[in-house]
Amino acid sequence: MTKQNKNIADSPILNVRNIKKYFPIKGGVFKRTIGHLKAVDDISLSINKGETLGIVGESGSGKSTLGRVILKLIDATEGSILYKDTNITSMKRNQFRPYRRNMQMVFQDPFGSLNSKMSVAELVEEPLLVQTSLSKKERQEKAIEFIEKVGLRAEDRLKYPHEFSGGQRQRISIARALITNPEFIVCDEPVSALDISIQAQVLNLMKDLQEELGLTYLFIAHDLSVVKHISDRVAVMYLGKIVEIAPTSTLFKEPAHPYTQALLASIPTLNKKKTDEPTVKLKGDIPSPANPPSGCAFRTRCPFAHERCEKETPVLATQGVQHEVACHLLDGQDDVPIATKSDPTLKKISKA
Ligand SMILES: Nc1ncnc2c1ncn2[C@@H]1O[C@H](COP(=O)(O)OP(=O)(O)O)[C@@H](O)[C@H]1O
Ligand code: SF4
Ligand SMILES: [Mg+2]
Numbered sequence: 001m002t003k004q005n006k007n008i009a010d011s012p013i014l015n016v017r018n019i020k021k022y023f024p025i026k027g028g029v030f031k032r033t034i035g036h037l038k039a040v041d042d043i044s045l046s047i048n049k050g051e052t053l054g055i056v057g058e059s060g061s062g063k064s065t066l067g068r069v070i071l072k073l074i075d076a077t078e079g080s081i082l083y084k085d086t087n088i089t090s091m092k093r094n095q096f097r098p099y100r101r102n103m104q105m106v107f108q109d110p111f112g113s114l115n116s117k118m119s120v121a122e123l124v125e126e127p128l129l130v131q132t133s134l135s136k137k138e139r140q141e142k143a144i145e146f147i148e149k150v151g152l153r154a155e156d157r158l159k160y161p162h163e164f165s166g167g168q169r170q171r172i173s174i175a176r177a178l179i180t181n182p183e184f185i186v187c188d189e190p191v192s193a194l195d196i197s198i199q200a201q202v203l204n205l206m207k208d209l210q211e212e213l214g215l216t217y218l219f220i221a222h223d224l225s226v227v228k229h230i231s232d233r234v235a236v237m238y239l240g241k242i243v244e245i246a247p248t249s250t251l252f253k254e255p256a257h258p259y260t261q262a263l264l265a266s267i268p269t270l271n272k273k274k275t276d277e278p279t280v281k282l283k284g285d286i287p288s289p290a291n292p293p294s295g296c297a298f299r300t301r302c303p304f305a306h307e308r309c310e311k312e313t314p315v316l317a318t319q320g321v322q323h324e325v326a327c328h329l330l331d332g333q334d335d336v337p338i339a340t341k342s343d344p345t346l347k348k349i350s351k352a
Pocket of ligand 3: 063064065189
């Protein structure tokens with residue numbers, strides 16, 4: 001199914017407003033709180049029913065924390081999460097139970113998230129035992145239905161996780177996440193641990209299941225090439241903030257933030273056509289979110305950093321249709337050349 005004919009509703013299923021997640025940093029002999037690690041720092045986004053929003057960024061940028069806060073696996077420090085217009089942010093466990101069925105997660109490491117002592121049937125049935133009042137027979141029938149839906153055989157239900165390949169184990173995790181008929185799934189790097197050839201199979205399965213079951217995905221990956229084929233829109237995260245968000249085709253054709261441009265330049269398959277042209281390269285490692293640079297957090301690695309970037313934190317501003325970017329270069333106030341993919345200035349600067 002192409003993105004153009006995909007059935008995406010106009011109303012948001014999820015609306016996240018100004019979410020922050022700060023982890024306390026303890027120090028000294030009394031283990032007092034001496035600071036905060038800002039894993040997620042003021043993120044707002046919304047996802048429409050049937051849509052896939054990709055979230056990309058290097059390791060440590062706060063992607064998993066954002067996913068866990070949205071699913072209420074950990075509490076937000078500030079901000080609100082609206083699920084179909086209901087504010088679920090401060091709901092207690094009992095109040096949240098009916099929503100839990102609708103909001104599930106697929107993890108990166110299927111081996112770590114699957115209890116090795118449980119058979120496939122037990123693993124896939126378990127969410128029904130915890131979250132529904134179905135009879136044993138009904139649970140068993142539903143488990144077989146979902147084991148087959150994810151491309152495994154009914155007889156595989158008697159086997160244990162170690163008897164499967166990585167891709168098959170991820171299929172078991174997907175069956176577990178889907179068996180309660182959820183509407184919204186956070187997929188946290190679901191194919192990152194798999195071989196490239198297997199990645200495509202699992203991504204295709206997830207796309208097919210999305211179409212069949214009308215699912216909405218928040219799809220997390222550290223690699224833009226993985227989100228490209230499954231996402232309708234992509235948000236790029238850097239040190240706890242979204243620095244650019246756009247429809248997937250816009251982000252790949254007209255990346256506007258220097259960080260997005262550098263991430264794109266690092267994908268070898270996308271650069272095949274370019275011969276010896278220099279591209280934006282990411283220098284050094286991502287700084288610690290416990291001690292982020294002042295102003296624009298990307299300034300220590302940005303070829304365009306100028307005086308204002310040290311003092312002022314850029315905020316997301318509209319750049320085009322559904323396209324928002326947080327960079328001082330783009331508001332026209334600074335006498336610095338605008339960085340666009342087609343602008344050779346970018347290449348000259350990065351070459352210097
Ligand atoms: N429970 C926690 N306690 C303290 N720091 C944490 C915790 N979970 C994540 N972090 C920190 O938050 C930052 C973002 O982590 P994470 O959300 O896992 O990033 P990503 O998924 O993008 O790799 C990292 O610096 C990580 O060490
Ligand atoms: S605000 Fe400054 S440092 Fe940040 S991305 Fe833009 S030019 Fe680079
Ligand atoms: Mg992560």
